[in-house]
Amino acid sequence: MNVAVMGYGTIGSGVVEILKVNKDVVAKRAGEELNVTKVLDLREFEGDPISKIIVHDYKDIAEDPDIDIVVETMGGVEPAYTFVKAMLENGKHVTTSNKALVADKGAELIRIAREHKVNFMFEASVGGGIPIIRTLNSCLTGDVIEEITGIVNGTTNYMMTKMTNEGSEFDDVLREAQAKGYAEKDPTADIEGHDACRKIAILTSLICGQQVDYQDVPTEGITGISADDIKYAAAMGRKVKLLATSTKVGRSYYCRVAPFLLEPGHPLYHVDDVFNAVFVHGNMLGDGMFYGSGAGKLPTASAVVGDIVAIAKHIDKNIYLEWEEEKLTLANPNQQSYRYFIRTDLDKDAITGIFSKVDFVDAGISGETGFITDELTELKLSDMTEDMGKEHIINKIRLA
Amino acid sequence: MNVAVMGYGTIGSGVVEILKVNKDVVAKRAGEELNVTKVLDLREFEGDPISKIIVHDYKDIAEDPDIDIVVETMGGVEPAYTFVKAMLENGKHVTTSNKALVADKGAELIRIAREHKVNFMFEASVGGGIPIIRTLNSCLTGDVIEEITGIVNGTTNYMMTKMTNEGSEFDDVLREAQAKGYAEKDPTADIEGHDACRKIAILTSLICGQQVDYQDVPTEGITGISADDIKYAAAMGRKVKLLATSTKVGRSYYCRVAPFLLEPGHPLYHVDDVFNAVFVHGNMLGDGMFYGSGAGKLPTASAVVGDIVAIAKHIDKNIYLEWEEEKLTLANPNQQSYRYFIRTDLDKDAITGIFSKVDFVDAGISGETGFITDELTELKLSDMTEDMGKEHIINKIRLA
Numbered sequence: 083m084n085v086a087v088m089g090y091g092t093i094g095s096g097v098v099e100i101l102k103v104n105k106d107v108v109a110k111r112a113g114e115e116l117n118v119t120k121v122l123d124l125r126e127f128e129g130d131p132i133s134k135i136i137v138h139d140y141k142d143i144a145e146d147p148d149i150d151i152v153v154e155t156m157g158g159v160e161p162a163y164t165f166v167k168a169m170l171e172n173g174k175h176v177t178t179s180n181k182a183l184v185a186d187k188g189a190e191l192i193r194i195a196r197e198h199k200v201n202f203m204f205e206a207s208v209g210g211g212i213p214i215i216r217t218l219n220s221c222l223t224g225d226v227i228e229e230i231t232g233i234v235n236g237t238t239n240y241m242m243t244k245m246t247n248e249g250s251e252f253d254d255v256l257r258e259a260q261a262k263g264y265a266e267k268d269p270t271a272d273i274e275g276h277d278a279c280r281k282i283a284i285l286t287s288l289i290c291g292q293q294v295d296y297q298d299v300p301t302e303g304i305t306g307i308s309a310d311d312i313k314y315a316a317a318m319g320r321k322v323k324l325l326a327t328s329t330k331v332g333r334s335y336y337c338r339v340a341p342f343l344l345e346p347g348h349p350l351y352h353v354d355d356v357f358n359a360v361f362v363h364g365n366m367l368g369d370g371m372f373y374g375s376g377a378g379k380l381p382t383a384s385a386v387v388g389d390i391v392a393i394a395k396h397i398d399k400n401i402y403l404e405w406e407e408e409k410l411t412l413a414n415p416n417q418q419s420y421r422y423f424i425r426t427d428l429d430k431d432a433i434t435g436i437f438s439k440v441d442f443v444d445a446g447i448s449g450e451t452g453f454i455t456d457e458l459t460e461l462k463l464s465d466m467t468e469d470m471g472k473e474h475i476i477n478k479i480r481l482a
Numbered sequence: 483m484n485v486a487v488m489g490y491g492t493i494g495s496g497v498v499e500i501l502k503v504n505k506d507v508v509a510k511r512a513g514e515e516l517n518v519t520k521v522l523d524l525r526e527f528e529g530d531p532i533s534k535i536i537v538h539d540y541k542d543i544a545e546d547p548d549i550d551i552v553v554e555t556m557g558g559v560e561p562a563y564t565f566v567k568a569m570l571e572n573g574k575h576v577t578t579s580n581k582a583l584v585a586d587k588g589a590e591l592i593r594i595a596r597e598h599k600v601n602f603m604f605e606a607s608v609g610g611g612i613p614i615i616r617t618l619n620s621c622l623t624g625d626v627i628e629e630i631t632g633i634v635n636g637t638t639n640y641m642m643t644k645m646t647n648e649g650s651e652f653d654d655v656l657r658e659a660q661a662k663g664y665a666e667k668d669p670t671a672d673i674e675g676h677d678a679c680r681k682i683a684i685l686t687s688l689i690c691g692q693q694v695d696y697q698d699v700p701t702e703g704i705t706g707i708s709a710d711d712i713k714y715a716a717a718m719g720r721k722v723k724l725l726a727t728s729t730k731v732g733r734s735y736y737c738r739v740a741p742f743l744l745e746p747g748h749p750l751y752h753v754d755d756v757f758n759a760v761f762v763h764g765n766m767l768g769d770g771m772f773y774g775s776g777a778g779k780l781p782t783a784s785a786v787v788g789d790i791v792a793i794a795k796h797i798d799k800n801i802y803l804e805w806e807e808e809k810l811t812l813a814n815p816n817q818q819s820y821r822y823f824i825r826t827d828l829d830k831d832a833i834t835g836i837f838s839k840v841d842f843v844d845a846g847i848s849g850e851t852g853f854i855t856d857e858l859t860e861l862k863l864s865d866m867t868e869d870m871g872k873e874h875i876i877n878k879i880r881l882a
Contacts (some may be wrong), residue, residue, distance in 0.1 A: 100624050100766050110691070111623045178855055205621070211767045213621035220620065221605070221613035223511045224787025225498050291510070349773070352752050366500050366784040367611045370774035373749070374767065384766040387624025395802060402795060404511055 083112070083394055086120040086143040088165055089156030093179045093206070094121070096383025097153050099134065101390075108387060109444060112394035119149060122165075140165040144172045151393050152385055154178040159186050170194045170202060175397070177389035179382055185280035189293045189407040196400050203389040208281045209234055211381030212374040213388065214360045216290045219403055225364030227289040231327040231482075234281040236356035236377040237265045237272040238304050238324040242341075243354040246321050251309045264356060272304035275324065275339040282326035285360070286335055289328070291404035294337065300415045302340040310445070311477055314423065314452045315363035317445040323353070325482060334413040342482035343423055350482075351386050416461040424467070425452045425476035434467050450476055483514055483794055486543040488522040488565055489556030490532060493579045493606070495555050496783030498532065501790075508787060512794035517548060522565075525768060540565040544572045545710065551793050553786055554578040559586050570594045570602060575797070577789035579606035579782055585680035589693045589807040596600070596800050603789040608681045609634055611781030612774040614760045618688045619803055625764030627689040631727040631882075634681040636756035636777040637665045637672040638704050638724040642741075643754040646721050651709045664756060674703035675724065675739040682726035686735055689728070691804035694737065701739040702816045710845070711877055714823065714852045717845040720745050723753070734813040742882035743823055750882075816861040825852045825876035826866075834867050850876055 085101070087094045099117050101108060109115045120137050127133045140161075143149055152169045154176060156162045162183045169176050170191065176315035178184065183191075184207040195202035205215045209232070212237045218227070233239050237259060244255045256273070259265035271277045304324050315322050315401055320343040344351045349371045353359040358376025363369055375381035392401075423443065426433065427450050433440060443452040457465065485501070487494045498518050500506060509515045520537050525531045540561075543549055552569045554576060556562045564585045569576050570591065578584065583591075584607040595602035605615045609632070620628070633639050637659060644655045656673070659665035672678045683696035704724050715722050720743040728735045744751045750772045753759040758776025763769055775781035792801075823843065826833065827850050833840060843852040855863065867875055 096766075097660055104624060104626055104766065108624060111802075113802060211770060213617055213770075216621050217613055217617070218790075220792060221616050221788050222784070223791035224504060224508060224784045226504055226507055320857050364611075364784060366496075366504065366777045366780045366787070368778070368781050370611060370772075372770075372772055374770035378768070380766045384622070384624045384764060387766070388621050391623035392620060399799065402511075402513060440510075 083114055083116050083121040083150045083397070084148050085116055085153060085390060086122065086146070086149045087118060087153045087155065088122040088140065088143065089154065090121050090123040090127065091155060092379045093382050093386065094153065094155035097155065097386045099244065100380065100383050100387045107478070108391060112391045114394065116390060116394065120146065120186050121477050137316055140168065144168045144174070149174060149284060150397065151175045151177070151390055153390070154183070155386070156180065157182065159183055163187050166191060167194060169199055173198055173200055175200045175393040177203040177205070177386055177393065179370060179386055181207040181277070181280045181284065185283045185296045188284060188287060192403050192405050193407060199400050201393050201396060201401055203393060204383050205389045206382045208284050208372065209358050209360055210376040211384050212358055212372050212376065213385065214285070214372050215288065217372060218285070222364055222367060225367045226330070227362060227364050228330045229363040230285050230289055230329065230360065231325055231350065232282065232358065232360035233323055234284065234326050234351050234358050234360065235272055235278045235374060236358055237269065238257045239353065239358070240264050240356045242304060242307070242322055242324065243309040245307065245312050246315070249309055249312065252305065252307060257327060262426045273305050275301040278324060278326040282328060282337060282339060286328040286337055287405050290335060290410055292406050292408050292410040294410050294412065298412050299337045299339060304341050306477060307341055308477070310447055311479065313445040313447060314425065314443055315343055317443050318343065318423070321351055322479065323350060325350070331413045334410060336413045336415060336418045338415060338418070340480060342480050344482050348482055367384035372479065417459055419457045419459050421457050421481040422455045422463055423452065423479045423481060424455065425450055426474050427446060427476065428470060428474050436466055454481065483512070483516050483550045483797070484548050485516055485551045485553060485790060486520040486522065486546070486549045487518060487553045487555065488521040488540065488543065489554065490521050490525070493782050493786065494521070494553065494555035496779040497555065497786045500780065500783050500787045508791060511568050512791045514794065516790060516794065520546065522821055540568060544568045544574070549574060550579070551575045552799065553790070554580055554583070555786070557582065559583055563587050564724040566591060567594060568802055570598055570600055571769060573598055573600055575600045576795040577603040577605070577786055577793065579786055581677070581680045581684065585683045585696045588684060588687065589805050592803050592805050593807060599800050601793050601796060601801055603793060605789050606782045606785035608684050609758050609772070610761055610774065610776040610778060612758055612760060612772050612776065614685070614772050615688065617772060618685070622762065622764055622767060625767045626730070627762060627764050628730045629728065629763040630685050630689055630748065630760065631725055632682065632685065632760035633673055633712065633723055633750050633753050634726050634760065634776060635678045635724060637669065639753065639758070640664050640756045641709070642704060642722055642724065644671060645707065645709065645712050646715070649709055649712060650737045652705065652707060673705050675701040678724060678726040678739045682728060682737060682739060682742040686728040686737055687805050690735060690810055692806050692808050692810040694810050694812065698812050699737045699739060702741065704741050706877060707741055708866055709878070710847055711879065713845040713847060714825065715743055717843050718743065718823070721751055722879065731813045734810060736813045736815060737773065738815060738818070740880060742743065742880050744882050748882055773881055803879045817859055818828070819857045819859050821857050822855045822863055823852065823879045823881060824855065825850055826870060826874050827876065828870060829875050836866055852853040854881065
């Protein structure tokens with residue numbers, strides 16, 4: 083079978099590398115040899131052996147009858163969407179690592195693939211090397227998934243781990259992460275939670291079988307987390323982590339991306355550095371957790387190659403994926419309840435005058451008071467912080 | 483599609499329950515409704531609605547043309563083997579939770595299934611609700627798996643956790659586990675490591691694609707672990723866990739079941755109580771870890787139902803599984819290297835006279851000395867303990 087790769091960047095070149103290094107074992111599992119015959123890229127890669135198979139027009143791939151499987155590792159919605167759609171319509175199977183494409187067009191591309199009796203796969207779009215997509219689609223199929231909560235962004239998890247271990251400030255850790263290549267020059271998508279938001283939209287779509295629009299997911303990043311917040315977290319015996327989470331309520335889901343305070347018993351508490359993990363609760367399975375490298379060239383490319391092998395084993399068959407285009411209306415996030423940690427410049431009397439029962443937290447920071455509320459809905463909390471006067475709130479972090 | 487269940491015990495009745503409670507979601511994912519039409523059991527279950535579909539002769543299922551999928555949850559090699567073989571030969575797909583059967587006859591039953599264009603699946607045979615089998619067979623297919631290490635026995639992990647947290651003695655914890663139903667009346671298979679041994683043989687067979695005989699796996703249980711060992715572990719900041727592990731060496735694997743001392747950075751250190759987890763290292767993926775309920779009625783039955791859905795989606799197709807009958811000769815376990823923790827009644831001078839470099843461990847236990855060796859092969863260690871005089875060794879535990 084012949085494979086084409088669209089986008090010869092970090093992941094795309096990783097796919098080519100794995101298909102070369104693990105050629106024999108991959109061929110054995112796929113049932114036949116897999117050869118990369120074309121690579122689409124704007125660049126020429128002169129001097130690199132790959133230059134011999136570089137093409138610049140996606141139609142060279144779409145219209146090549148010898149190509150069976152196409153890998154899309156370009157990133158971004160366009161032109162990836164146009165290219166992928168053309169590939170499927172030309173009867174080619176596609177696997178992608180592109181979360182933006184999958185969050186935006188996943189349901190449609192799955193339908194197009196089904197209509198053309200090919201497969202559209204996207205294991206690498208969430209959790210890098212963690213096989214969470216196939217686990218949801220093909221393993222936990224006996225369960226109603228009642229909760230899915232992940233640490234799905236390596237950059238922010240690395241930063242939170244650094245801040246926790248070293249007590250450093252956000253800006254310093256960000257600069258260091260950028261220097262190490264863990265954060266991009268423009269880190270917005272990671273630190274503002276946009277990346278995690280697309281990933282939880284994809285995961286929620288898969289567990290409910292309908293389209294969840296990422297624009298509907300309330301999303302907070304980690305830019306509001308300071309070294310003082312981390313001191314309070316330590317005083318509570320907790321860690322701050324950016325979680326992307328969905329919880330079933332009736333026929334819909336509460337969905338959210340935000341920093342949370344995790345206690346040591348939480349299954350994601352020990353997930354540090356650039357690692358990712360996804361916690362799942364099924365109504366029959368109970369608790370499960372899947373951990374691994376959430377990013378990086380080879381782990382992510384490994385997930386793409388897993389898709390290629392799955393496609394090769396189902397070359398004449400569309401594998402049914404439950405993700406319809408009909409949109410799911412998410413449950414009203416203001417009705418969701420949490421306990422909240424709040425920092426304020428009000429004194430304890432003022433706090434207990436507003437909140438019936440609170441646990442004060444002493445992190446040795448003067449001029450302010452930290453406390454944990456009882457469980458309250460977002461709406462109720464909003465009313466109460468209104469009573470406090472929003473200008474008196476220094477920060478607010480949910481407890482997980 | 484019609485399903486028959488052989489063995490209406492804990493797991494079998496759990497499968498029937500899930501197919502009832504999650505009927506709609508399972509039907510949607512499977513592509514059609516799944517009905518349990520026959521249950522094989524020696525008992526009658528009078529008064530229970532199940533009694534209406536009880537049969538006592540497996541041929542009533544094997545020869546029923548309306549049954550497509552058979553669930554085997556009887557346990558033990560015989561008569562399960564005879565029954566399962568007959569089902570496959572009669573063109574019925576089979577899923578089993580029976581690790582004894584899979585460890586002993588897996589490769590043969592996979593071949594028979596392939597010859598009859600049906601599927602033989604066994605997700606529930608290792609790790610209960612953790613989808614480790616499908617992860618290895620269908621997800622991590624781009625990787626050469628260089629290590630797989632699991633906590634795959636819930637009973638012993640519960641006991642080790644209790645001993646660690648409460649400082650109790652082995653016999654007391656075993657009695658308590660039996661009272662709670664976590665350990666069987668005859669606990670031999672669990673505490674002597676036989677159960678874990680079958681599971682690592684299955685996992686190793688899947689990652690190498692050949693038959694690994696469980697009889698070839700050096701196996702130690704946890705019966706030699708005392709409250710004093712746990713005190714030493716605490717003094718080292720470690721925990722004792724029963725691990726089942728395989729490590730690639732050349733074209734074969736070192737394979738072993740034994741108690742190990744894990745440090746907090748080990749991915750399995752935090753896996754406590756009856757939970758199971760499997761750590762995997764792939765040459766491209768890097769580290770991954772899969773965690774969940776390793777036993778119990780519904781988690782295990784959930785894995786069986788996942789198999790049923792996968793079979794329903796591939797009802798006309800054999801899904802290729804790489805597990806040939808040709809036997810793999812395991813690497814010589816005496817060549818494998820570890821650091822060892824040793825307790826002896828010899829004094830420090832005698833110890834340093836034999837071992838060039840050791841770290842002494844003080845757990846405040848009088849009349850003996852605890853120390854950790856450098857990395858040594860099993861063979862070399864055996865020579866050195868010979869030099870110490872075997873009668874002077876109180877216990878020996880490997881470090882992970």
